[in-house]
Amino acid sequence: MSTKSPIRSVISPGRYVQGPGAIARIGEFLAPIGNTPLIVADDIVWGFVGHEVTSSLKAAGLSVTREPFGGLPSAKEINRLVEVITGAKADVVVAVGGGSTIDAVKASGFLAGIRWVTVPTVASTDAPTSALSVIYTDDGAFEEYRFFPRNPDLVLVDSQIIANAPAAFLAAGVGDALATWLEARATAASNSLTMAGGLPTLTGTTLARLSWDVLWDNALPALDAVRDNLVTPAVEKVIEANTLLSGLGFESGGLAAAHAIHNGLTAAPQTHGLAHGQKVNIGSLTQLVLEGAPTSDIRDFIEFTTRVGLPTTLTEIGLTAEDTRELELVANAATVPGETIHAMPFEVRSSDVVSALKSIERFSRRVRDEAGLPAPKPYVAAH
Incomplete structure (x- = not known):
């Protein structure tokens, strides 16, 4: 039996940024975190944020590499993203999208041993700030929680993008x-x-x-x-x-x-x-x-x-x-x-x-x- 006394703990992301037009400043906030970012976003999301993200990253002197998201934070998709991160030699992985994209990116960033950032395009869950991912089976059933030793280094929320969503x-x-x-x-x-x-x-x-x-x-x-x-x-x-x-x-x-x-x-x-x-x-x-x-x-x-x-x-x-x-x-x-x-x-x-x-x-x-x-x-x- 452990003799350690119970402790109380608070954890949080390194920085939280919110406001209209925040997406246009992603390069500014990302530059202190990594030099070679990998952006993970599905085609729909990239269609309406890709231009601003690309412009902001280039203005900050960062490379622009985008990987499509497979749609479900399953072990299979997470392992695939780890391979993409390794192949790109990325030092920070950025989730742009909803909770599923974010959970997959946090898990893959942890396994790849790099930092991770979340850019939610909807305010439908509290996944963007946490140090855990909810993992599902390939059929969409809950499988497990995965816990990480730290929260995202940055959570960037463009409130106009949130307001533009259904x-x-x-x-x-x-x-x-x-x-x-x-x-x-x-x-x-x-x-x-x-x-x-x-x-x-x-x-x-x-x-x-x-x-x-x-x-x-x-x-x-x-x-x-x-x-x-x-x-x-x-x-x-x-x-x-x-x-x-x-x-x-x-x-x-x-x-x-x-x-x-x-x-x-x-x-x-x-x-x-x-x-x-x-x-x-x-x-x-x-x-x-x-x-x-x-x-x-x-x-x-x-x-x-x-x-x-x-x-x-x-x-x-x-x-x-x-x-x-x-x-x-x-x-x-x-x-x-x-x-x-x-x-x-x-x-x-x-x-x-x-x-x-x-x-x-x-x-x-x-x-x-x-x-x-x-x-x-x-x-x-x-x-």
Whole structure:
């Protein structure tokens, strides 16, 4: 048995930069980090950022080498990128794109022994700031978390690019970030270890709460603004909450049931076309039910996240309360040893998760009906 005393830990990226037009300054911020960057971006993303990235890198005296991303942060794609990094003799790898690109780049940069930078083009997850990657199988199911000894050296966020993306991406980021406080407070209550490898810090827990408060105050006006591709103060606040506050909050505050249930949901093929934050929102709602949270809190969460555009019923993620076999698969995956659901301040069994998941359907429909909100529409995954 170890005699070491538990420690508390906060980890963070080396630098975080956010603002309209930030992409045009990538060379300026990248030059102190490496001389031979490898940019990883899919063809769609490169189509709308490639010119500015290329111009900025050349102005900073840096070479321009771009590698297309394969679409999924799987072990196969990560190993492929390591070979590309080695062949290019790159000393820094730069992810330009969404959470999947970012997770693949962090993992490949670590394996290649070089530095890594993230440039998110959507604010749909808190992946850009963290020192871990979520790895999936080639079929899209959750496989594992990979942890790294450091965070990205630079996170550069162009808020105009975020505002130009479909509002659904920002809404998904709200779903991911709202879970941060729910999980951090559970982790603090149980005094469990966080993703930073220590006990929860006051800093991590407080930033998680701040993320929650910022989103409740700003998410709806921010979503309206980005529907017109506008950058407003509310948009800037939501981008920061989704990306930085949530990233620091989950990593140094802790994960609990919501993300474990998200991971479990990936075991159901029906959910594979959904965004990370959409599945996390179902996890957050299920966590509130597992906690026996006040009915008013659950009702408020359903109303608010429905207005944001997030799913609050099984119907909206391709499942039903009658899908017992699928829900048992989800619950079993969410409660395997080592999953973050065991950071809850009470024991959670697979059967508890099944019951909680089934219960949200009828109650969410009731809340939505009483609030005059639209009835849920069935989701059909693309094949």
